[in-house]
Amino acid sequence: TPVLRQEYRPPAWWVDHVELEFDLDATETRVTSRMSVRRNPEVDAEPLTLSGAGLETKRVEIDGEPAKFDERGADETLVVEGVPERAEVTTEVVVHPERNTALEGLYKSGAMLLTQCEAEGFRKITWFPDRPDVMATYRVRLAGDRERFPVLLSNGNCMETGELDDGRHFAVWNDPFPKPSYLFAIVAGELSELADTFTTRSGREVALKFYSEPENIGQLDHAMESLKKSMAWDEERFGLEYDLDVFHVVATHDFNMGAMENKSLNIFNARYVLADRETATDADYEAIESVIAHEYFHNWTGNRVTCRDWFQLTLKEGLTVFRDQEFTADMRSPGVKRIQDVSDLMARQFPEDAGPMAHPVRPERYVEINNFYTATVYEKGAQVVRMYETLLGRDGFRRGMDLYFERHDGQAVTCDDFRRAMADANDADLEQFERWYRQVGTPTVEASTRYDESAGELVLELAQRLPEHPDNRNIGALMIPVKVGFLDTDNRPLPVTLSGESEAGPETRLLVLTDEKAEYRFRDLPADALPSLLRDYSAPVKLDYDWSSRDLARLAGFDSDPFSRWRAMRRLSERVLGDLIEGRDEHDAELLIEAWAAVLDGSGEDPALAAELLSLPSVGELAQDRDPVDIEAIHAARVELLGLLGRRLENALRERFDTLAPTGEWSSEGPDAARRRLRNVALGLLASGGCDDAAEWASKHYDGADNMTDRLAAFRTLVHHELEGAQDALADFEQRFADDQLVMDKWFAVQATRSDERAVDDVRRLMDHAAFRLNNPNKVRSLIGAFAMMNPVAFHRADGAGYKLVGEVLDKLDDINPQVGARLATSFNRWRAYDDKRSAMMKEQLQKLAAKKGLSPDIEEIVTAALKDR
Ligand code: ARG
Ligand code: ZN
Numbered sequence: 001t002p003v004l005r006q007e008y009r010p011p012a013w014w015v016d017h018v019e020l021e022f023d024l025d026a027t028e029t030r031v032t033s034r035m036s037v038r039r040n041p042e043v044d045a046e047p048l049t050l051s052g053a054g055l056e057t058k059r060v061e062i063d064g065e066p067a068k069f070d071e072r073g074a075d076e077t078l079v080v081e082g083v084p085e086r087a088e089v090t091t092e093v094v095v096h097p098e099r100n101t102a103l104e105g106l107y108k109s110g111a112m113l114l115t116q117c118e119a120e121g122f123r124k125i126t127w128f129p130d131r132p133d134v135m136a137t138y139r140v141r142l143a144g145d146r147e148r149f150p151v152l153l154s155n156g157n158c159m160e161t162g163e164l165d166d167g168r169h170f171a172v173w174n175d176p177f178p179k180p181s182y183l184f185a186i187v188a189g190e191l192s193e194l195a196d197t198f199t200t201r202s203g204r205e206v207a208l209k210f211y212s213e214p215e216n217i218g219q220l221d222h223a224m225e226s227l228k229k230s231m232a233w234d235e236e237r238f239g240l241e242y243d244l245d246v247f248h249v250v251a252t253h254d255f256n257m258g259a260m261e262n263k264s265l266n267i268f269n270a271r272y273v274l275a276d277r278e279t280a281t282d283a284d285y286e287a288i289e290s291v292i293a294h295e296y297f298h299n300w301t302g303n304r305v306t307c308r309d310w311f312q313l314t315l316k317e318g319l320t321v322f323r324d325q326e327f328t329a330d331m332r333s334p335g336v337k338r339i340q341d342v343s344d345l346m347a348r349q350f351p352e353d354a355g356p357m358a359h360p361v362r363p364e365r366y367v368e369i370n371n372f373y374t375a376t377v378y379e380k381g382a383q384v385v386r387m388y389e390t391l392l393g394r395d396g397f398r399r400g401m402d403l404y405f406e407r408h409d410g411q412a413v414t415c416d417d418f419r420r421a422m423a424d425a426n427d428a429d430l431e432q433f434e435r436w437y438r439q440v441g442t443p444t445v446e447a448s449t450r451y452d453e454s455a456g457e458l459v460l461e462l463a464q465r466l467p468e469h470p471d472n473r474n475i476g477a478l479m480i481p482v483k484v485g486f487l488d489t490d491n492r493p494l495p496v497t498l499s500g501e502s503e504a505g506p507e508t509r510l511l512v513l514t515d516e517k518a519e520y521r522f523r524d525l526p527a528d529a530l531p532s533l534l535r536d537y538s539a540p541v542k543l544d545y546d547w548s549s550r551d552l553a554r555l556a557g558f559d560s561d562p563f564s565r566w567r568a569m570r571r572l573s574e575r576v577l578g579d580l581i582e583g584r585d586e587h588d589a590e591l592l593i594e595a596w597a598a599v600l601d602g603s604g605e606d607p608a609l610a611a612e613l614l615s616l617p618s619v620g621e622l623a624q625d626r627d628p629v630d631i632e633a634i635h636a637a638r639v640e641l642l643g644l645l646g647r648r649l650e651n652a653l654r655e656r657f658d659t660l661a662p663t664g665e666w667s668s669e670g671p672d673a674a675r676r677r678l679r680n681v682a683l684g685l686l687a688s689g690g691c692d693d694a695a696e697w698a699s700k701h702y703d704g705a706d707n708m709t710d711r712l713a714a715f716r717t718l719v720h721h722e723l724e725g726a727q728d729a730l731a732d733f734e735q736r737f738a739d740d741q742l743v744m745d746k747w748f749a750v751q752a753t754r755s756d757e758r759a760v761d762d763v764r765r766l767m768d769h770a771a772f773r774l775n776n777p778n779k780v781r782s783l784i785g786a787f788a789m790m791n792p793v794a795f796h797r798a799d800g801a802g803y804k805l806v807g808e809v810l811d812k813l814d815d816i817n818p819q820v821g822a823r824l825a826t827s828f829n830r831w832r833a834y835d836d837k838r839s840a841m842m843k844e845q846l847q848k849l850a851a852k853k854g855l856s857p858d859i860e861e862i863v864t865a866a867l868k869d870r
Contacts, residue, residue, distance in 0.1 A: 002365040005311040011129055012046035013083075014038045015136040016178075020126065024144030024152075024188050026098045026108050030058075032090065033126045035136070039085045048080045048089065050127035051120070054105075057127070061090040078127050091127045100124070101775050101816045109254035110213060111148070112189030114267060118260060119310055119369045122181035132180035133308045133412040142186060143170040149188040151211065153248055155179070155263040175263055177243070178410065180306055185262035187250045192217040196224050198231050200241040206231075212251040212274065219274040222285060222668065223249065223292055230293040233327050238401055240300045249273065249292070253741055256777050256819050257373065259291050261298035268295070271742050271778060277666060279743050281709040282673035289331065294324040305405065308412045310369045314361045314437075315415045317373075318381020322389075325382060332670045335562030336608045342537045342563060343612075345383065347621055349375035353442045353467075354624070355829045356865040362415050362437040364471065367861040370819045383540035384436050388422050390481045390538050391433075391512065399425040432479045432514060439475050441467035445482065445513070445534070447545040451527040457499050458525040460484065463517040464541075480513040483538040483561075486522075486529040491558035499523045507560065508535055530554060535561040549575060549588040553595045562609055569595060569613050573641070577622060580637035581630070589641065593648050600652045607660065608674035611681045616642065619755070619792045627833045631796045635755060639688075646689020653682040653689075657697070666707055673709070680713035687721040695723035702729055708743070716750050744771045745782035752787040759794035760801045763787045767809075774812060777820045784809050788827035795827065796834065800841040803828075807845035810859065811852065818856030825849070825862040832870075843867070 016036045023030035037048060053076045060069045060080060067089070068081040080089060100107040105124025106115050115125065123130040140154040146169040152161075156175030163169050191211040198206045208227060210220040227249070234240045248265045255269035272291040275284055301323060302316035329337040352358060352375055359372065361381040366372050389397040400422035407421060415437050423430040446463045464480060466472040485508045486494040496509035499521035511520055530551055534543045547555070547568070552575075555568035572592050579587035596614055603610035616638060623629045646653070660679040666672065683701060687694040695718070702714035702725075715733055718726040730751075737743035748771075751762050766772060766783055773779050788795050788806045795802040806827060813821035831842035849855060849863050 002367050003310075003369075005309075005362070005364045008309050008311070010040060010043055011131065011134050012040055012043050013048050013129060013134075014040055015129060015134050017137045017139070018128075019139045019141075021141045022143065022186060022188075024113060024142060024149055026113060026148075027096060029095050029097055029106060029113070030092065031095060031126045032092045033128070035089045035128070037083065037087055037089050039083075048083045049129070050078045050080065050091075051123040051130040052076060052078055052093070052127040053124045055093040055095060055124070055127065058092040058094060059090070060127075062087050064088070064090070076123065093126055095125060102819065103254055103256050103777065103817060104819065106186070107254070109252045110189075112187065112191065112213075112252065113149070114187045114189075114250065114252055115185050115262075116256065116260060116267065117184050117262070118182040119313075119373075120182070122184055125184075128181050130181050131309065132182055132306055135178040135180050135306070135410075135412060137178050138173075138175045138184060140173045140175075140186065141170060142173070142188060143168055144188055148190070151187070151189060151191045151193075153185075153187040153211075153250070153265055155183070155185060155265050157245060177263060177304070179263050179303060180412065183261070183263045183303055183306075185260070185265045185267060187211070187248075187265065187267065190214070191250070194220040194224060196228070198228050198242070198247075200231070201235045202241060204242070204245070206242050206244070207246045208249075209246065210249045210251070210273070212270070216251065216270070216274050219276050219279070220251075222275045222280075223268075223273045223288055226289040226292040227296060229289070229331065230296045230327060233293070233330065234297060234300070234323075237326070237330075238300075238323075238398065240405075242299065243304070247296075249295075253778065254776055256817070259295045261295040261302055263299070263303050266295045268292075269778065271745070274742060275668075277668070277707045279708055279737070279740055280668075281712055282668055282676060284708070285668040285673070286328065286332065290324050290328045293327045294320055297323045297327075300405065304410065305408045306412045308414050310366070310372070311362055311364070312414050313363075313369075313372060314377045314381035314384070315413070315418055317378045318361060318385050319418070321378050321382035322385040325386075333606070333608055333674075335606075336612060338536060338563050339566045339609075339612045341379070341382075343566070345375070345379045345540065347618065349379050350442055351624055351830070352376050353380075353440070355826070356868060357826070357829070357862065358440050358469065360438050360440050360471070364438075368822070368858045370858060371822055371861050380540050383537075387433075387436070387479075387481055387539060388419075388430075390483070390510065390536075391430075391479075392422065392426050392428060396426045396428075397422070430479075432477070435475050435478050438471070439466055439478065440469040440471045442540065442542050443467070443478060443480070444542045444544055445480060445539070447531075447533050447543065449531055452521070453527075455499070455521070457521040457523055458486075458527070458529055460511075460520045460522070460531065461517070462511070462513050462520070464513060465516075477514060477516050480539045480541065482511045482513055482533065483508050483535040484511060485509065485532040485535055485559075485561070486525055487532060487554065487558065488526065488530075489528060491530075491554055493560055494525060494529055496525075497523050510538070532559050532561060532564050535559075535564050537563050537567075547571065549591050553591050556595050556613065557598050562612075565609075566612055569599075570617060573616050574622070577616070577634075577637050577641060580640055581622075581633050589644060592641075593645060596645060597649060597652060600649060600656060603656065603678055604659075606674070607678035608670070611674070611677045614678075614681055614685070618790075620790065623792060623830075623833075628835055629830075629833050630835075631792050635793050642685065642688035643690060646685040646687070646691065648689075650686065650689055650691055653686050657682045657686070676707075676709045676713075680710065680717075683713065684717050687717045687723060694721070695725055698723055699725040699729070702732075708746075712746055712750075719750050720754050722754075722756075738771070741771070741778070745778050748772065748779065748783040749786045752783050753791045755791065755793040757794055757797045759787065759791055760797055760805060763794075764805060774809070775816050777817065780809075780813065780817075780820055780824070785824055788824060796838060798838070800838070803838075803841050803845050807848060810845075810849055814849070814852065814856050814859050818858035821856065822858035822862050825859050825866075829862075829866050831866065 019034040021032040070079040097108045104121040142152040152171040154173035160172040192214040194210040251270040251273040259268040403425040404421035493507040495504040497505040552568045552572040660675045698717045705711035
């Protein structure tokens with residue numbers, strides 16, 4: 001039964017403080033909890049009800065006396081009778097970290113014990129009102145074997161350490177900031193440490209400590225630098241300083257997600273921490289910088305001000321993603337970052353919006369909250385936050401943030417509270433804006449232009465529409481910021497002046513569409529002015545406007561807005577690909593080739609932007625808007641067009657490959673990374689074009705690489721194009737990096753994503769590889785996830801072998817790690833859009849899962865939604 005947003009009720013009991021004692025052991029850990037509870041006088045009296053899952057309860061006491069309690073296994077609660085208005089409630093439980101393969105609660109990774117509590121993992125550690133609006137201070141005593149667990153960490157400050165009998169020792173930690181249970185964490189193990197310091201603007205010296213397994217200690221420097229940049233940036237941009245004397249980051253290889261913002265004890269998937277030149281790509285370097293920033297930024301947006309309930313998840317995630325996007329834009333290239341974020345939204349979030357699990361950024365209901373850590377809540381949520389900034393301006397947004405913290409520091413609040421702070425700080429009316437939190441699916445803005453001869457005005461008409469969805473029935477019109485500009489025939493920007501205005505307007509003008517339809521009249525524009533609409537992707541909508549192919553090529557080449565250039569190029573290539581897919585002889589490939597040639601020609605200025613422009617939509621993206629989907633035809637069209645581009649641009653590509661060769665010292669920074677990026681794009685295109693010496697070039701590039709970016713790009717080119725030398729490279733890569741788990745993930749992923757039906761057999765074989773483990777989420781994602789989500793050609797193999805493989809893996813994952821399994825299960829979401837045979841085979845896999853005894857709620861929720869009648 002789902003939980004409903006509208007049914008939120010405040011807790012009947014508060015917990016002001018909790019003392020936890022851990023007697024650590026991998027097979028059996030004893031947890032004692034002493035909670036200072038207080039009845040909430042504002043709601044009707046109710047017995048104290050605690051959440052717990054898989055706990056072996058040893059004792060329950062009220063103020064030191066044995067208590068009467070009722071443990072209800074089915075709904076995972078413990079009801080304690082007869083608790084006075086204020087009391088100390090003690091529980092003692094035993095948990096089994098080693099048996100915990102779901103990686104939620106307390107579990108074991110390598111030799112280390114650690115926790116993951118968000119969203120509802122704390123209840124797997126001890127009995128507690130495990131909901132984010134119950135905020136307590138924590139004092140934690142960790143005790144364990146000194147040899148096995150020399151490092152003992154928890155949130156806050158270390159108060160005391162000491163020796164115990166039998167080779168054991170202990171540490172006591174105290175976190176002075178009240179926090180919800182999902183931010184609790186401990187880590188215990190044999191870890192090496194990299195230490196540094198950061199002095200805040202107001203003079204607090206913060207000890208920064210990064211922990212990893214001893215063999216990876218040399219790979220922490222980039223993450224440390226990233227943290228220092230993040231801390232400085234948040235002070236500069238938002239006036240937000242760190243608030244404790246220590247900040248810890250721990251890297252683990254076994255982690256369900258990217259990372260976790262536990263108060264002062266961030267825990268990271270190793271892939272978002274560890275980096276050096278030989279093992280991490282430029283993209284890894286950038287991802288690490290951004291995830292480090294993201295988790296650090298949560299200290300204010302998430303921790304100091306937290307969520308009242310899990311429906312508000314986007315309050316902290318959408319906002320924090322927006323903040324990390326702005327950080328990366330400032331550290332690197334704003335235009336390129338914007339393109340990447342929008343392109344990622346379109347590739348990952350649009351399908352969610354169009355699929356069976358479609359939900360608003362603030363969901364209305366859920367069965368398993370872990371299934372709602374989605375691109376919608378995170379990425380679309382960030383676009384919603386960005387719209388506040390677009391509407392209110394950067395200073396106005398900052399005023400809203402300041403008021404938000406002034407009002408809500410130390411509280412658990414809602415998306416409405418955030419919106420009110422934004423409105424009140426700017427004296428703005430944002431009532432209508434609330435609809436963005438309720439609407440489901442991607443809205444469409446339809447645009448059309450005409451020239452009114454008699455008035456001498458160019459007229460732009462905008463109309464908005466929401467997708468068909470029961471939850472959209474009573475929404476009404478959204479408040480949609482639309483940035484527009486116009487180009488003259490020489491592709492120069494024109495001032496955008498509304499009719500009736502006396503002064504010439506700006507080059508980019510913000511229009512705010514608040515009605516179903518609106519008409520905007522501009523004066524002093526030529527009749528043939530070329531509109532550039534939704535610049536900067538000013539709202540998360542689909543834009544419907546009928547540009548000619550020639551105009552798209554003009555925008556791609558000359559618009560001042562990088563996002564608009566990218567989108568124009570995208571549309572042009574989608575159009576050509578569409579024609580090829582449908583088998584039409586007439587198409588605009590020549591225009592596209594010209595446009596690409598122009599980009600290559602001018603690519604010296606901004607090679608990273610050029611690399612973004614010189615890309616085609618993936619097979620998966622091209623499949624999005626088609627029904628029925630013909631994967632083979634899409635793939636064939638793409639191969640054909642890439643081949644054509646590679647051949648026709650061969651000389652320019654060769655020239656680029658040469659001129660972009662590295663000059664000075666290697667660095668992971670923007671300009672250097674940008675050169676490598678375009679150079680590797682050129683190599684890939686040369687291979688696509690079937691150029692004679694592509695194999696030789698790729699092998700040379702592989703062997704000569706002095707960094708992972710180049711080596712991996714060459715490796716991928718060799719393997720994906722089955723060039724001569726591919727087998728040698730596979731063997732060499734495997735042997736070179738056999739001991740590096742993270743690099744082996746790349747080795748698996750490259751093979752899993754080869755666009756060839758035989759990849760199914762490769763994946764099956766690789767599942768038996770010594771480095772593969774089904775109980776390691778990174779391995780599952782890099783081999784099975786990459787296969788199911790990023791290799792449509794093989795996944796949709798006509799004989800169903802791809803579906804069968806994923807179905808088998810899901811059956812096993814359901815027992816091992818439902819959270820990771822549920823993500824993988826979404827690969828069947830669009831089963832209805834395929835031909836009858838494939839559709840039936842996918843449905844069969846879903847039905848098999850649905851019929852499984854003891855299927856996890858995680859996977860059940862996904863499978864049920866996918867199978868539901870429409
Ligand atoms: N709050 C974390 C982050 O975005 C993600 C935690 C996800 N946990 C989960 N159980 N889904 O930084
Ligand atoms: Zn987050």
